[in-house]
Amino acid sequence: MPEPLTPDDPRPDEPRADEPQTDEQLDTDAGPAEVPSTRAAASDKSPAGDVTPSDSDAGSAPEPINWRELVRDFVKPGRAQVVFAAILLVCGLAVAMQVRTQASETDYSTLRRADLVQLLDDLTAQSRQLESEIAELEATQRQLQSGVDSEQVAKEEAQRRLDVLAILGGTAPAQGPGVRITINDPQHKVTSELLLNTIEEMRDAGAEVIAINGSIRVVASTWFGPGPGGSLVVGGEQITRPITIDVIGDPHALTEATQFSGGLVSEVESSRIGGTVSVVADGKLTINAVVAPPSNRFAKPA
Template sequence: MPEPTDSPTEGVDEALEPRRAATPGDRNLLRDFFRPSRGQFAVGVALFLTALIVVMTLRSQATQPEFSNVRQADLIQLLDNVTGETRRLEEQVRELERARTELVSGADRDQAAREEAARRLEQARIIAGTVPAVGPGIRIVIQDPSHNMSAELLLNAVEELRDAGAEVIELNDSVRLVMNSYFATDQDGAVTADGVALAEPYVIDAIGDPATLEAGARFRGGLVSEVEGERVGGRVQIEQLDEVDVASVVEIAEPQFARPR
């Protein structure tokens, strides 16, 4: 006769048995966890600092400027732009210091003051665009056979040239750009500057250091990259010139109420 098997309730009885009481070894582990030794504390601090450095490194890489991945040639162009602008500002500082010395301690301070005032007036007229200007610079010709050029792209091109040190900018030999110039698109889709419709090809004359201006236009992501990319599909020609003649001027409206004292 077969022997009886284990009762089916045996497993249930085992599950209902009270849990094993904590042994002294378990209590030691809990105590060590909440009261670490000096060695364990040092290891924990080292791991915390390592994790903190990793997180900070990842965040710094995520917030790096766009030019962190720019090619070496483009970075050299950017450095040349900064160097050229620094030289121009240093020359302005020397001129101002020289003018100050002549005005303060010169033998003929009245004559020096008149000459300085005339020089500043001429500069103000050039900046305001009320007189023609001539000087070294570049000529940019933009071919846009697909008519994809926009007012935004032309505005960006002008801002890039100004950042590169352009002192005078003219469009299509007819529009003198000044501080309050603006770009827009008319009802026919043509780009306008100060209300004047611009026809293709777009010609930009800029007076300034020719090499610096061209480098600013050719910088990666700049005018040349945008125009010759898929967005526009055009062509850009840049010519450095010893003399750029800007003949267009801005008409200044007569004030209605204000008058000099």
């Protein structure tokens, strides 16, 4: 029967003080916290002695930004974001003002000399016409204010205005100096858009009366469109080729309006259409085509 141990006697699993301890016992007594691992130390240092990142740091990727962070940045932007937004706003306002300024200004620097001369001639003709109208109105005013047969003068002036409006409205024949334009289009490539642009150019040049093919009076309500088989329709009537346009106005201004770059002559005689244009001035051109005035649906004489 073994003898009981006293406090002074060592336990069986503890080494005696007078016995030498082995390396395994020293490692066990010191614990893992006191003895550093040689393998870990070797892996943390590179052959040159530099510290290398661990496997967990090398394999980690940046976390994606979720929508909450985007909303937070939008609601509460940082100082750099506010400054950048202000710079973009100033640049946008500057660009918008520059574009608006360029759109409002008319630049004639790209026009040719012939185009500038034509614009000047058109303005001169319009200025002369307005001066003539001013002189006539002033003479009528003086006659009405003089009191001598003012009633007869008023009637004559009213009749004159009625005749002018009838000519402009297309309800009465007209005659006067002008030009006759003949468009030969053998390939039927003249479009309604080109014909409409020609009429607009004639009006800008001071045309007072316009007729197409001698039977269609062009007024404010006249429309242009394509017809069957490549034909053209003007005011609801189909027109045949060659196309003849009679225009009453200043012959010189009307002729120049057809010959500028991009105008009727250059467009029709280009390789795209392959036609020809003839412009002949006439000192006494007569236009007999008229339009029937539409009946009033709502208005009545007062």
